[in-house]
Amino acid sequence: DTAVSQTPKYLVTQMGNDKSIKCEQNLGHDTMYWYKQDSKKFLKIMFSYNNKELIINETVPNRFSPKSPDKAHLNLHINSLELGDSAVYFCASSPPTGQGENIQYFGAGTRLSVL
Amino acid sequence: AQTVTQSQPEMSVQEAETVTLSCTYDTSESDYYLFWYKQPPSRQMILVIRQEAYKQQNATENRFSVNFQKAAKSFSLKISDSQLGDAAMYFCAYRSHGSGNTGKLIFGQGTTLQVKP
Numbered sequence: 001d002t003a004v005s006q007t008p009k010y011l012v013t014q015m016g017n018d019k020s021i022k023c024e025q026n027l028g029h030d031t032m033y034w035y036k037q038d039s040k041k042f043l044k045i046m047f048s049y050n051n052k053e054l055i056i057n058e059t060v061p062n063r064f065s066p067k068s069p070d071k072a073h074l075n076l077h078i079n080s081l082e083l084g085d086s087a088v089y090f091c092a093s094s095p096p097t098g099q100g101e102n103i104q105y106f107g108a109g110t111r112l113s114v115l
Numbered sequence: 116a117q118t119v120t121q122s123q124p125e126m127s128v129q130e131a132e133t134v135t136l137s138c139t140y141d142t143s144e145s146d147y148y149l150f151w152y153k154q155p156p157s158r159q160m161i162l163v164i165r166q167e168a169y170k171q172q173n174a175t176e177n178r179f180s181v182n183f184q185k186a187a188k189s190f191s192l193k194i195s196d197s198q199l200g201d202a203a204m205y206f207c208a209y210r211s212h213g214s215g216n217t218g219k220l221i222f223g224q225g226t227t228l229q230v231k232p
Contacts, residue, residue: 031218041154041204043222056217088158094218102148102210104220106160 003027006091006107013081014115021076021110023091030096031055032074033104034066037088046089049074050096078112086114117142119209121223128197129231135182136192136226138207146212149183149190150220155203163205166190168212194228202230 004025013019025032033056034046048056049068063079078085091107119140128134140149151163166174166183173181178198182191194201207223 033219035220041225043206043220043225045219045221048217048219056219058219090160092160092220102212102218103150103162103165104210104218105162106152109158109160111158 004091004093004105004107006089006110008110009108010111010113012113012115015081015083017081018077018079019081019112020078021089021091021112023074023076023107025072025091025093025105027093027095027105029093029105030071031094032068032071033092033094034074034076035090035092035106037090037109039087043090047074047076081112081114083114086112088112117144117147117209117211117221119207119221119223121205121207121226123226124224125227125229127229127231128194130197130199132197133193133195134197134228136194136205136207136228138190138192138223140188140190140207140209140223142188142209144211148210148212149181150208150210151179151181151190151192152206152208152222153201153203154206154225155200160206164192197230199230199232202228204228 031050033048047066052068065077088109092104094104147168149166153161178195204225208220
């Protein structure tokens with residue numbers, strides 16, 4: 001069973017479109033994250049949710065909107081896609097701070113290509 | 116704000132030899148976690164090793180070990196008996212500890228490791 005699963009793995013779309021990436025974790029973790037890996041492979045946090053509550057929003061354009069229907073899911077919706085949004089997006093989850101081993105478990109990533 | 120720096124964009128090692136990847140970080144915090152993640156061509160992020168700053172003993176996981184120098188803010192990864200499967204991009208990462216921290220990982224720029232047969 002995959003611990004953190006993202007769908008789709010690949011997403012090719014035109015500029016201006018709206019798209020969503022879904023993430024689900026079956027680890028029972030309370031905290032989930034979205035990271036962006038750019039073309040130079042640099043990884044940076046975008047959002048974090050703890051028990052469905054937003055706790056990190058790292059100056060991401062408001063075209064990006066995370067949604068957490070429950071603590072096992074954190075989806076990423078992107079409006080009006082731009083060329084610069086092309087990247088690999090990773091979902092991750094971790095147990096609450098002070099519990100477990102404070103390790104973040106990553107999904108396999110979604111490669112988004114905006115044409 | 117915390118920063119993580121990996122000064123070696125690329126490294127190369129002969130199979131069965133040992134290689135060390137460098138990582139330095141900057142923080143004013145006294146308690147935190149440090150990680151090394153491996154990203155093979157499949158792009159999956161795989162945890163290699165983890166170190167808690169309050170522990171003086173260097174972490175080891177089989178062929179992987181770290182040299183954690185807290186005063187120097189250095190956290191290098193040593194891979195012994197390198198194998199072809201070790202070829203990947205390696206990321207050093209920092210995470211704050213303590214109440215109120217958001218748990219986000221701050222990554223270095225990554226080091227691409229090539230293993231030659």
